[in-house]
Amino acid sequence: MSSSDEPKTAAGEAAGRDAPAPPVSRSLSAARMRDNVARVVWIVCMSLALVLAVAAFTYALEANEDNGLVKLVRDLADVFDLSFFDLDNPVKAFEGKNAGVKTALFNYGLASVVYLVIGRALERVIRP
Template identity: 50%
Template sequence: MAQLVWLVCVLAALVLAIGALLIALKDTVNRDNDAVKFVLDLANKIDLGVFDRKDGVFGFDDKNAETAEVKDALLNWGLAAIVWLVAGRIVDRIIRP
């Protein structure tokens, strides 16, 4: 059971990291692609609302809105990925005898 919890948390962190990377690579990634939409939608759902890339813990108000979007995604989703990994490790240690 502990391994399953750890796996779910690692997968959530991976989706958030890939989502942040896709936002950062906006010029080379086709956001109309179904796979890209799926990853971004899933990352939006598992960011727990606290680490939302548009209205998260940290927000950047750059003059360039595209740069602010990239910074918001990298910082907020990066923090969310770290939180998923830490929480997963803690729950893993609690469950594991």
């Protein structure tokens, strides 16, 4: 009887399945780390863009400035507006009716787009 004709035992089959998996290579773990970092960078940039968009929306809706949540969002937007899209010294200042709303929508909207573009570009550079 040849070895291929011998009946397979349950122990023999289990031994083949329980063989240890090959170790994870360094390049694979580095790729996973870069993927995670890229994901975090994208989420942070997207969150900052969202804060700016919500702040612009509070101006458009003429939200109650005494509300704590509205204050928080506007204060965060003032911090994360890159000092280039600041409402005190805006990129573009509108005049006339609803000038403040238009200025906030334009400048915070533009800052949101900048964060999204920067975030996507950094994600593409970081991700393997």
